[in-house]
Amino acid sequence: MDSFRTLIPYLRLHRGQYVIGLIAVVIANSVNLLPYYFIRLTIDGLTGQVDGDPATTGIALGTAGLYALGIVAAALVAGGFMLLMRRMIVVASRQTEYEIRRDLFAHLQGLDKPYYDRARTGDLMNRLTGDLSAVREMLGFGAWQIVNIVSGFITAFSVMFSLSWQLTLIVLALVPVIVGVLTYLARQINVRHRLAQEQNSLIAAKAQENFSGARVVKGYAIENREIDDYRAMNLELLRRNIALTRVDGPLRSFMSLLLGLAFGLILLVGGRLILAPDSTFTVGMFVQFVGTLERLTFPMLMVGWITGVTQRGLASWLRLKEIFDSQALVRDEPGRTDPTLRTVRGDVTFENVTVRYGDKTVLNDVNLHIPAGTFLGITGPTGSGKTVLGQLLTRSMDPTGGRVLVDGHDVRVIPLRTLRDAVSVVPQEPFLFSDTIANNIGLGLDNRDLPPVLTGVSVVGAPPPDDIPQQPDPARVREAARLAGLTEDVDGFPQGFGTMLGERGVTLSGGQRQRTAIARALVREPRILLLDDSLSAVDTETERRILDGLREVSRGRTVILIAHRVSTLRHADQIVVLEDGRVTEQGSHDALLAQNGHYAQLERLQRLASDLDADETPSDEQAPRDLAAPLDPEAAADRLPAAPTPEQVNR
Amino acid sequence: MTRPDASDAFQKGFDTQLTRRILHYVRPYLPLVIGGVLLALLISLAAPVFALIQRHAIDAYLSPLALRTEPDLDLLRRGLTGAALLYMGLKVVEFALQYAFTLAIGYLGQNVLRDIRADVFGKLQRLPLSYFDQNPVGRLITRVTSDVDAINQFITGGLVSLIQSSFIIVVYVVIMLSVNWQLALISFTVLPVLFLATNYFRARLRDAFRETRTQQATVNSKLNENITGMLTVQLFGRERRSALDFNLSNRALLSANENSVKWFSLFMPVVAVLGQVAVALILYFAARQILGVDASGAVAGAITVGTLFAFVQLSQQLFQPIQDLADVFNNLQAAMASSERIFGVLDTEESITDKPDARSLTNFEGRVDFRNVWFAYDQTVTADTPDTDERWILRGIDLHIRPGESVALVGATGAGKTSVTALVSRFYDVQRGSVNVDGTDVRDLAQHDLRRHVGVVLQDVFLFAGTIESNLTLNNPDIPHERVIEACRYVGVHEYILSLEHGYQTEVRERGATLSTGQKQLLAFARALIQNPDILLVLDEATANVDTETELRIQQALKRVMQGRTSIIIAHRLSTIEHCDRIVVMRRGHIVEQGSHHQLLEKGGYYARLHRLQYAQADAAD
Ligand SMILES: Nc1ncnc2c1ncn2[C@@H]1O[C@H](COP(=O)(O)OP(=O)(O)OP(=O)(O)O)[C@@H](O)[C@H]1O
Ligand SMILES: Nc1ncnc2c1ncn2[C@@H]1O[C@H](COP(=O)(O)OP(=O)(O)OP(=O)(O)O)[C@@H](O)[C@H]1O
Ligand SMILES: [Mg+2]
Numbered sequence A: 001m002d003s004f005r006t007l008i009p010y011l012r013l014h015r016g017q018y019v020i021g022l023i024a025v026v027i028a029n030s031v032n033l034l035p036y037y038f039i040r041l042t043i044d045g046l047t048g049q050v051d052g053d054p055a056t057t058g059i060a061l062g063t064a065g066l067y068a069l070g071i072v073a074a075a076l077v078a079g080g081f082m083l084l085m086r087r088m089i090v091v092a093s094r095q096t097e098y099e100i101r102r103d104l105f106a107h108l109q110g111l112d113k114p115y116y117d118r119a120r121t122g123d124l125m126n127r128l129t130g131d132l133s134a135v136r137e138m139l140g141f142g143a144w145q146i147v148n149i150v151s152g153f154i155t156a157f158s159v160m161f162s163l164s165w166q167l168t169l170i171v172l173a174l175v176p177v178i179v180g181v182l183t184y185l186a187r188q189i190n191v192r193h194r195l196a197q198e199q200n201s202l203i204a205a206k207a208q209e210n211f212s213g214a215r216v217v218k219g220y221a222i223e224n225r226e227i228d229d230y231r232a233m234n235l236e237l238l239r240r241n242i243a244l245t246r247v248d249g250p251l252r253s254f255m256s257l258l259l260g261l262a263f264g265l266i267l268l269v270g271g272r273l274i275l276a277p278d279s280t281f282t283v284g285m286f287v288q289f290v291g292t293l294e295r296l297t298f299p300m301l302m303v304g305w306i307t308g309v310t311q312r313g314l315a316s317w318l319r320l321k322e323i324f325d326s327q328a329l330v331r332d333e334p335g336r337t338d339p340t341l342r343t344v345r346g347d348v349t350f351e352n353v354t355v356r357y358g359d360k361t362v363l364n365d366v367n368l369h370i371p372a373g374t375f376l377g378i379t380g381p382t383g384s385g386k387t388v389l390g391q392l393l394t395r396s397m398d399p400t401g402g403r404v405l406v407d408g409h410d411v412r413v414i415p416l417r418t419l420r421d422a423v424s425v426v427p428q429e430p431f432l433f434s435d436t437i438a439n440n441i442g443l444g445l446d447n448r449d450l451p452p453v454l455t456g457v458s459v460v461g462a463p464p465p466d467d468i469p470q471q472p473d474p475a476r477v478r479e480a481a482r483l484a485g486l487t488e489d490v491d492g493f494p495q496g497f498g499t500m501l502g503e504r505g506v507t508l509s510g511g512q513r514q515r516t517a518i519a520r521a522l523v524r525e526p527r528i529l530l531l532d533d534s535l536s537a538v539d540t541e542t543e544r545r546i547l548d549g550l551r552e553v554s555r556g557r558t559v560i561l562i563a564h565r566v567s568t569l570r571h572a573d574q575i576v577v578l579e580d581g582r583v584t585e586q587g588s589h590d591a592l593l594a595q596n597g598h599y600a601q602l603e604r605l606q607r608l609a610s611d612l613d614a615d616e617t618p619s620d621e622q623a624p625r626d627l628a629a630p631l632d633p634e635a636a637a638d639r640l641p642a643a644p645t646p647e648q649v650n651r
Numbered sequence B: 001m002t003r004p005d006a007s008d009a010f011q012k013g014f015d016t017q018l019t020r021r022i023l024h025y026v027r028p029y030l031p032l033v034i035g036g037v038l039l040a041l042l043i044s045l046a047a048p049v050f051a052l053i054q055r056h057a058i059d060a061y062l063s064p065l066a067l068r069t070e071p072d073l074d075l076l077r078r079g080l081t082g083a084a085l086l087y088m089g090l091k092v093v094e095f096a097l098q099y100a101f102t103l104a105i106g107y108l109g110q111n112v113l114r115d116i117r118a119d120v121f122g123k124l125q126r127l128p129l130s131y132f133d134q135n136p137v138g139r140l141i142t143r144v145t146s147d148v149d150a151i152n153q154f155i156t157g158g159l160v161s162l163i164q165s166s167f168i169i170v171v172y173v174v175i176m177l178s179v180n181w182q183l184a185l186i187s188f189t190v191l192p193v194l195f196l197a198t199n200y201f202r203a204r205l206r207d208a209f210r211e212t213r214t215q216q217a218t219v220n221s222k223l224n225e226n227i228t229g230m231l232t233v234q235l236f237g238r239e240r241r242s243a244l245d246f247n248l249s250n251r252a253l254l255s256a257n258e259n260s261v262k263w264f265s266l267f268m269p270v271v272a273v274l275g276q277v278a279v280a281l282i283l284y285f286a287a288r289q290i291l292g293v294d295a296s297g298a299v300a301g302a303i304t305v306g307t308l309f310a311f312v313q314l315s316q317q318l319f320q321p322i323q324d325l326a327d328v329f330n331n332l333q334a335a336m337a338s339s340e341r342i343f344g345v346l347d348t349e350e351s352i353t354d355k356p357d358a359r360s361l362t363n364f365e366g367r368v369d370f371r372n373v374w375f376a377y378d379q380t381v382t383a384d385t386p387d388t389d390e391r392w393i394l395r396g397i398d399l400h401i402r403p404g405e406s407v408a409l410v411g412a413t414g415a416g417k418t419s420v421t422a423l424v425s426r427f428y429d430v431q432r433g434s435v436n437v438d439g440t441d442v443r444d445l446a447q448h449d450l451r452r453h454v455g456v457v458l459q460d461v462f463l464f465a466g467t468i469e470s471n472l473t474l475n476n477p478d479i480p481h482e483r484v485i486e487a488c489r490y491v492g493v494h495e496y497i498l499s500l501e502h503g504y505q506t507e508v509r510e511r512g513a514t515l516s517t518g519q520k521q522l523l524a525f526a527r528a529l530i531q532n533p534d535i536l537l538v539l540d541e542a543t544a545n546v547d548t549e550t551e552l553r554i555q556q557a558l559k560r561v562m563q564g565r566t567s568i569i570i571a572h573r574l575s576t577i578e579h580c581d582r583i584v585v586m587r588r589g590h591i592v593e594q595g596s597h598h599q600l601l602e603k604g605g606y607y608a609r610l611h612r613l614q615y616a617q618a619d620a621a622d
């Protein structure tokens, strides 16, 4: 129930609809009892007519006709109110579903990298679809059925009580049984539904990964293993679903059983009442009593059903709440964020920056100053923290210790929008959307003046949303593509910039994808440009062209370039070597060469490879010998199974 | 941001062909089905008995007619007790039947769901890569989730209540007719109206329902893409635009839903009112008969009060299954639409299949021959498409690789290097010419065999959620742990893995989110070695994001690995490939030059220029 309380804000948005709808339910329920009243009057009249006893009042056919008309009239009124109820409550539940989905989406947009590092797409999708509909069912049918049941019971019981208190007591005696069984089953359903939904999430995530990793699955021919896995997971789902059915299934039939027992008892006791010598209990009253009780059949069955629906709904709502409850660490915070900061010059300082994941230190007391408009190169071994350093600048996450300053302001003070408008990133593994190339390049354009989608408000009365202009300025897109050395490729495609990309850009070559990402960053004309190993997939010639283009546009901008190749870095104003999360060397290309440290070694190694040819020496182990390899690859290589030689195979 | 999903649109209504295929999935569970149908039959037979018992009790023991003739109260009471006990006993039986029925149907539905899922998933494993290039993952997921669910619904909810409702209707009609045919006919007069109304609403509801499904699919695929690309959306400040765009679809879904509520909310009251009209008719005509009979002094008891009461109940109970049938038809519509899409997947031509007499590779040397290969990803391109068409990706590739030779592919980005390697694994089929492995056209080989012998390190690393070890072994239980460690030592990632808290059992997040790009690449490299491609090794930019020291170390180690293995290596860093036996330079789908490093340098062509560029850049400092 506690979890229900958190849903109340959403219900409150549609208070009016729910109130009207629920009143309509009560009215419809009361009016619905009228037909049996008319039936009773008719039957009593008829029995009076036929029993030959002049003391009992008889009935004329015309009166019976009036009663019949009364039944139809009552049905029409009740039907009208039912219609009203559905238009109010069921529509409200759909609207709430929309609102929750809208708000979840907005919430997801505010979550940060640490959250998405943990999240699984398939699981999130399952929550946003399956769980959301379970909640909606609870709100729609659940809400009106609960009132339906309560008001149905109250009206029916008062009628029944007025007819015969003895019989009513018999029926009431069943209530504790109902409550007991329901409570037990409800708990079971809640638990088992959650288990089933968790398995559903796992399966969805499995499918998601298998489909997105199709190249690996096929490349290593592991399809059969994948199929076996998937089957096993589905078998488990079957078990859990059957377990759910075991407790979910008997609910309905159990209610019908209880009701049947009540009918039997009433027949037994009620019959005796009629047969009692001077009874005031007539057959007509008996029929009305049974008929009224029968009106409760549906609500009773619904009690079972609704227990299932609410339990599932609540369990699912908890799973949605988990999303709502996850807070981004990185966000604008009133009081801390300074909304007056609108522009950025591009002066970046890292001050005693430390980043830890668990007990693993990834960046260790990094101090770095990048004056506005300068070009910084970063290099360092794999896993030394280069990417993490870049992510601090865009506030994809916050450092564990120390500060990152832009123009002297802690980035945590700068509004996220301002910061991210000013910094453009070419991520190491760019994500492209399945959209046209032009739209992908224009991804960061013209987003500034758009109105927000309001959250936490009712959709009732909201004007239909306007279409949003989609086309980015083609001239700017083209210019950015030129700078990124992409024009030639794109012009070679039959549809040019209108070419649709596959998901994540799979229909492009690796280098084309990377250059699209470069163009996407350049087109925003950012104050600070961050390229994370962004030339790794392009050939030397193209790299040269891009670097030239970059120099052309980067005048006055701060450029941070992460790279492994000295040839890429050499023109930087300042080069930083990161090793194991520490800045170990810092200075210009020449200064670093003079230092004769890691960078100089790097330069030597890379040049050496070229020199080998200049010396006309056949490529042998000379170069790698230089590597004081701590883990002696040759020893390892000796143990690794060498491939059978062709001769061996041919035997 | 997502393109409209044309295949999610609905085209067809009821289709016997489709139904037959759905039923095909039910066949293995025939005993369950028969049991379920029997149970349903019993339940529907039991249903009207209760009203009849009440009628009997009223007429025989309670009605004044019975009271009038010298009532033996004891006898009446005893009769009453008997009737009541019978009533309750039958209820208990009905409960047992109902529960058994629910379980049987649940079991049936879950099994069918599992079977269909397994089929669709298995089919998707056999479909070629081009299928995955064209279909967003979100759409494929829908196939194995909500579409399969719709069929499950149809079988458990639809098909079963179709059978049950039909039974009940027949049983009730027969009983009502036999109890009193005049009253029965009178109450049936409402039925034609009910049928018309139901039909009318069914059509409206179906259209509304289709619309909601289409909108739901759009919403889902947008969600999927936004979730996977959320960090990019945030970096580029696109949240608002995405939110607006999503809101548009979300609102459209809401409108579609509201529209179906509109029709449904009309439908239910209309049915209820019609039910009460039937009751009123029964009441009036029964009263007329009872009164008329008495007035004329004709045979009394043609209609008793008990009969009147039973009819009121029976007619109302008859309405329920008729309404249920309306639901069934809606279920059926949904199932038709979903099954159409599912069978659409199942029927997709597997353009890359094993020939029936596919040869398995037992005796693999590692010879690879490209014979005048013309290839395009666009499947509308055929062998007859003119050479000048710009959709061709590879244009007449002739490349012969000897067993044990190491060949490097270089060339500008987009030249077609990755495409060449994709053809060796037969991810795609060529339009002209042939790709041969050991002299056999790859189209004549069993795909699994072929790929098991080829180890590929892809340009884009893909890691699965799981552990580091499971990513390396790909869940193959036969791979010993030592082998995993050896390979990781080899590529120099072993120490890093050990530094993690759980070592090889460290959890890997979706797509390896918590690893650095270079680390992922190293893992992918190790994976390829662990999978032990006995002959052919394909490295596509396998060390592009790795630092120079590690790269050199790997190269050093590679020399040994490559002994006796054929290898194809793609790299932009020329230093990575200089030691290869042969270097092949590609440009726009052509091979422009090939030879050893020195030959190519001497030749002074494209490669020499590339080399000069890199060399010059590195050397300019001196
Ligand atoms: N799955 C695909 N569907 C359609 N077109 C594709 C697909 N993959 C690649 N292409 C296109 O084929 C051409 C060659 O791509 P390929 O990946 O073979 O290039 P590459 O030489 O490997 O380039 P890079 O060095 O950038 O990786 C490119 O123009 C690319 O757009
Ligand atoms: N979200 C995370 N959770 C835990 N560890 C992380 C996370 N992100 C990065 N790391 C770890 O931090 C270290 C630094 O990672 P980073 O991506 O910055 O390396 P890098 O210098 O960019 O390397 P590369 O050259 O391979 O790209 C790595 O050991 C990595 O495993
Ligand atoms: Mg990195």
Ligand SMILES: [Mg+2]
Pocket: A509, A510, A511, B417, B418, B419, B459, B540
């Ligand atoms: Mg490639």
